[in-house]
Amino acid sequence: MSFSQIGVVGLGIMGAGIVEVFARAGYQVVGVAESAPAVEAGKANLAKSLSRAMAKGKLSQEQSNEITARVSFGEDFGLLANSDLVIEAAPEILALKTDIFSKLDSAVKPTGILATNTSSLSVTDIANATKRPEKVIGMHFFNPAPVQKFVEVISTAHSDTAVVTQIVDLGNSLGKHLAQISDQPGFIVNKLLLRYLNHAVQILDSGQATKEQMDAAMRELSGYPMGPCELLDLIGIDTCVEILKTIHADTRLEIDEPAVGMVQLVSAGNKGRKSGSGFYDYSEKLDVPTDSNDEVKNQVHNDLLIAYLGDCIAMEATGYATKADIDFGMKLGCGLPKGPFEVIESIGLENVRAAQAELAERSGVSAYQPLPL
């Protein structure tokens, strides 16, 4: 099967980015959202991203015009009728996604593949809302979609292997690195990333460190492109809370319960950059967070890093993902300078295990214990 028209449902942070990915690659793209203002916001998201690329000299005005000309927008799902693939990027709420998929099932031609960009919800549950579950798949892009080179392709027990192969070939043709995985809450990257982000807000809530200390610690001591509070604001705190709820429903571990600080910000409407404020206020240009308290920075860096490395070791041990997929995912999906197994190799596995045991004892959280040998 060849893909000529790609549909995208939901035109927020991710949907607009996915529209751009396919339009840049030469596909005809149809972007649909639920209302006229949402469509206008989607158009503006695409225009802003293209202007940013032009300002950086990565795109000419002519290329930008060509990309824009390949995209049409609207509110009617009927516009998606001839799409060979439709990717849904609506909010991370299962009832909303199943409703969208049952409508897509009626609107899109029978041969069309339906994909969800969900970060954590069950792709199987979403597939069950259609009469073509064998053609429903997870295609999880990372933020910003035109920049991050990793995509998780999630198949379910329903999936037709030919459909999985077509999506993998398509993803490869976009220049993305793909990991093929089964349907588990949070998949590879978000299971690891969200636990790390939640841990950071739990530390913040406990008063052990400020957001600036934590963000500066991870930037300066691990070379991350941004700290956890900055990243929560970029992803959208509401989305992060929803992902954590799904992971928590699966693991039932206290460490996966969305941290109070995050839940309160969402209740107050402070969802991060997209709403103008979250942990930080985006009404003015922000400086990179700094802090001179090295003792606090070293401690939070140690705790966040060790807990995260322990999670990576545990994920690999279950057989869900390989070391290579985890390393690629964290580097190409989140922009981290090194994969966790590269970090473990440089620290030494025995040292990581000793630090896990120390963290578990000091914090009283048994989930931080190293795995039995």
Ligand SMILES: NC(=O)c1ccc[n+]([C@@H]2O[C@H](COP(=O)([O-])OP(=O)(O)OC[C@H]3O[C@@H](n4cnc5c(N)ncnc54)[C@H](O)[C@@H]3O)[C@@H](O)[C@H]2O)c1
């Ligand atoms: N934000 C991230 O970093 C990130 C990364 C990877 C995956 N995701 C996933 O992508 C999906 C979208 O997240 P986002 O951050 O782009 O959210 P967002 O809030 O920025 O955008 C959601 C979009 O969906 C639209 N929408 C709402 N209800 C709709 C409906 N009934 N029909 C059609 N469109 C509707 C909204 O108008 C908006 O355009 C979620 O499943 C999220 O978990 C997010």
